[in-house]
Amino acid sequence: MNESNPPVRVLIHGVTGRMGQALLRLAAERDDIVVVAAVSRSQPSQRVVDGVPHFAAAELPGVPPFDVAIDFSLPQGFDAILDLCAHRGAALVSGTTGLEDAQRHALDSAAGRIALLWAANFSLGVAVLSELVERAAAALPGWDCDIVESHHVHKKDAPSGTALALGASAEQGGAQPRYASLRAGDIVGEHLVQFAAPGERIELVHRATNRDIFARGALHAAARLAAKAPGQYRLRDLL
Numbered sequence: 001m002n003e004s005n006p007p008v009r010v011l012i013h014g015v016t017g018r019m020g021q022a023l024l025r026l027a028a029e030r031d032d033i034v035v036v037a038a039v040s041r042s043q044p045s046q047r048v049v050d051g052v053p054h055f056a057a058a059e060l061p062g063v064p065p066f067d068v069a070i071d072f073s074l075p076q077g078f079d080a081i082l083d084l085c086a087h088r089g090a091a092l093v094s095g096t097t098g099l100e101d102a103q104r105h106a107l108d109s110a111a112g113r114i115a116l117l118w119a120a121n122f123s124l125g126v127a128v129l130s131e132l133v134e135r136a137a138a139a140l141p142g143w144d145c146d147i148v149e150s151h152h153v154h155k156k157d158a159p160s161g162t163a164l165a166l167g168a169s170a171e172q173g174g175a176q177p178r179y180a181s182l183r184a185g186d187i188v189g190e191h192l193v194q195f196a197a198p199g200e201r202i203e204l205v206h207r208a209t210n211r212d213i214f215a216r217g218a219l220h221a222a223a224r225l226a227a228k229a230p231g232q233y234r235l236r237d238l239l
């Protein structure tokens with residue numbers, strides 16, 4: 001880090017969650033990012049943790065200045081962080097899944113004012129899988145296409161955001177995907193895309209075994225997005 005590039009000031013939204021905790025831990029290892037605020041739905045048990053001020057969702061309007069928010073919360077929390085970023089002119093990286101259509105439209109319109117990246121999955125492996133799925137679908141017209149996703153028992157939305165994004169890639173290639181969801185134990189995230197025809201089957205699988213991969217991808221994107229002009233960006237634009 002040289003003196004002309006001060007660290008990007010980050011707000012973590014959903015800090016008490018599985019992803020929020022990984023983001024906080026991994027952000028501390030980087031010198032291009034400084035976490036200036038951390039927000040959860042409920043009142044924090046400690047006001048400052050390791051030098052980072054913590055806030056409840058109701059206190060969001062009063063958080064200190066930040067360059068980019070990283071949001072891994074729930075759909076109920078999404079509107080408030082999008083509004084705050086738009087109001088403050090700050091960038092937003094969001095991985096929150098299960099958003100309503102109206103929330104996706106709000107993202108599209110906010111892109112006129114701020115730099116935005118929403119991605120259903122921040123792993124490099126899923127980005128590559130997505131391209132493979134589109135190619136396979138295009139090469140296998142008329143084959144059955146089924147997407148099976150498995151996650152931990154605490155996950156609320158189904159099908160997962162990643163399954164729906166892989167389904168969109170399959171549709172791009174001409175397939176008509178069906179979905180199945182499993183919730184079991186502590187599975188971090190598995191996605192199987194199966195193409196089947198009489199007498200043969202192709203299976204493309206991604207298995208995430210550690211959610212640090214998602215957190216690293218989101219932190220990397222946030223560090224780059226902070227300097228971007230308003231607009232909607234894809235993960236691959238920021239690699």
Ligand SMILES: NC(=O)C1=CN([C@@H]2O[C@H](COP(=O)(O)OP(=O)(O)OC[C@H]3O[C@@H](n4cnc5c(N)ncnc54)[C@H](OP(=O)(O)O)[C@@H]3O)[C@@H](O)[C@H]2O)C=CC1
Pocket residue numbers: 013014015016017018019020039040041042043057072073074075076077078094095096097098119120121122123157211214
């Ligand atoms: N795109 C990707 O690569 C990935 C996306 N995800 C998605 O990220 C999201 C979070 O996942 P995970 O960490 O497992 O979830 P958790 O349930 O563990 O954490 C949710 C977090 O959001 C907070 N929260 C809930 N409601 C609100 C609200 N109204 N306002 C502000 N904060 C709120 C919770 O606070 P409190 O503790 O106070 O309730 C908590 O900090 C999910 O949508 C999941 O699907 C997950 C992994 C990867």
Ligand SMILES: O=C(O)C1=N[C@H](C(=O)O)C[C@H](O)C1
Pocket residue numbers: 097120121151155159160161162163188189190
């Ligand atoms: O909730 C999770 O855990 C995950 N959610 C994302 C999704 O809905 O696809 C990404 C990953 O699979 C983990």
